[in-house]
Amino acid sequence: MGEPAGIGAEVAAKAWAALREIPGPGFVFLGDADVFDGVPVARIETPEQATAAFPTALPVLHAPLAARPRPGVLDPANAAAVIASIENAVALAQAGRVGAVVTCPIQKSVLTGTGFPHPGHTEFLHALAPVAPRPVMMLASEELRVVPVTIHEALASAIARLTPGLIVETARITHDALVRDFGIAAPRLAIAGLNPHAGEAGTMGREDIEIVAPAVAELQRLGIDARGPLPPDTMFTAKARPRMDVAICLYHDQALIPIKTLDMDGGVNVTLGLSIIRTSPDHGTALDIAGQGLADPSSLLAALRLAEQLAARRSF
Template sequence: MSPSPLPPLALTMGEPAGIGGEIAAGAWRALREGGPAFFLIDDAARLAGVPLRRIEAPEEAANCFPEALPVLHRPLPRPARPGQLDPANAPAVIAAINEAVALAKAGRAAGIVTNPIQKSALYAAGFAHPGHTEYLAEIAGTGRPPVMLLACPELRVVPVTIHEPLKQAIARLTPALIAECGRLTAAGLRQDFGIAAPRLAIAGLNPHAGEDGTIGTEDRDIVAPAVAMLRAEGIDARGPIPPDTMFTAKARPGYDVALGLYHDQALIPIKTLDMAGGVNVTLGLSIVRTSPDHGTALDIAGRGIADPGSLVAALRLAVEIAAHRRNSAR
């Protein structure tokens, strides 16, 4: 007996002054015939350019999706103006995330895809979290730290440290921190990507991975012990690998995910390879969550030139992960 179809995905509004509405419309155009189906939690009055269908429940989305973009209409406190932030709308942005998470937890959405938020606007309204990932860990976590993974067809990367000054990120690196990130990443690849024995490539910190301590001792004293810990647990971890060679076309087929020790070490390679198609995935949540790998693009909002490619990729990957999770739970 074939499994029942997955429910539609929930797409959040993101920053109303940004490109979220435009790329949602573009994603619907790209996916209307073949799916996956999704519905948008947003103010329908601010959306334009495609046929819309106001729905009362997620269950209505699949039937109308080929003809119109389904919208759970949630009015904004103030009209959104492209490129002009208004903290008064921040509560609606957060409410859309909360509603999407609740629907996914209830099984009424296969997962959530989050349009980019503008953290400065949320901070002005009292938002107390560094970003989406940390907030989702609070409302949809599993008791373990979430892991931010960026994926495109050519590469998957995980930054061990994320949004913090480089000096602070390096000071925070320990064998235990790197090993825990490796463990969580391996578990996430098994659950969400169906990779039975993930291969982890862990970047060195210094040029040439320190050259046996002659260009800094961190790789020898911090990274190598973390790799040894992971290998002792049966995880196929390799490193420290010189970061200037590990992302080449010849090297990439040798691993399933690369762990960078700080934000840019991981994100520069994937954005260079596929800026338009990269996807942000949060591993370790109780629900499926993906997001486009770009920001709100306030400078081009409202001009009709935003590329929906990363959002399309995020929607497609979200439904693939949901299917992997369902299959592994049987």
């Protein structure tokens, strides 16, 4: 359900209304059934009942909140329910009772204020359902897939933490996920350089020579189709994108700026390195517009559709 004071319930209701008409992938909402106003709701007892209910009502596995949510107003009293919603979703996916988990955005500040030890959704999900040494975040759209090697940290810290080993580990987890879940037999990985023009042969920093190039060489030694370090200012052009299946980027904005520029509404957050399929819309809780009926469900719809496609390639 995500953050109850945000737009999670609104986009879920709009997604249900759209998918029941198409039809599209059915889903069940894990959360409080009472947050939906003016939407037909089916309070089901098991996820297996969702398919029959979906054409006429939004299926909900009801889990009451401690406090009635107010749009845009955060309430720590509901933090435990948010965490439980994630745990229950993962448990259902691990048991094979649902094909995937699609998470609405959470407000991390509310959870950490109550003692939640994880930096965010991704790390918590990896603690619940690990299959790789660490989770890897992919942003995927029809135009582009990107994976940042470092994510939510200051740029100086991210650069200081870069090593050939970290790049190789990230790329290998990504490669394996592209084969297993995306059905790409021989993924093509484009590895971004760190400095302008990928360092210009060392004249603009030696990181690309000493950190990125050895990582690319190791990936190639492992039989992975990897190229780089590539100049970041040209690797995302219309001519360059068809030559890669994913761009491995070295820090957050290097990855997220191009994909959000190309397809802000269709971008989907996919967590790699889990034993389950997990996707998420590529936006936040949008507290500023919560309760106003303005939320766009496009990214959640894209996340649901991609989750269905990925789940179809796994057997449960």
